[in-house]
Amino acid sequence: MIIFSILIVLSLVLYVYYKVAIVKSNDGLTQAYFNGKSRICLGTLVVSFTINQYILYQTRIALFIGIILIIVGIPQIYRGIKEVKHYRKEWKRLNPS
Incomplete structure (x- = not known):
């Protein structure tokens, strides 16, 4: 269970980082x-x-809500x-650092 907690915090931090980078650019x-990267983090x-x-x-209601959220999260990823x-090669060509 600790792995999911670490993954939650890490993806939240990266999501906020990429959203701030979008606003600054x-x-x-x-x-x-960066919007594509933030979608992966959100999903x-x-x-x-x-x-x-x-x-x-491990309840039935947690299962139903979980199924709905997974149906929402996987398409985001x-x-x-x-x-x-789609954008990786062109972005790396224009930003060589």
């Missing part, structure tokens, strides 16, 4: 690239929180991965 490509946060709560309570793959 003026470049549309950088914003789109990871939702899914790991759901699994952690179900392991903790999938769409974020697609966005990051």
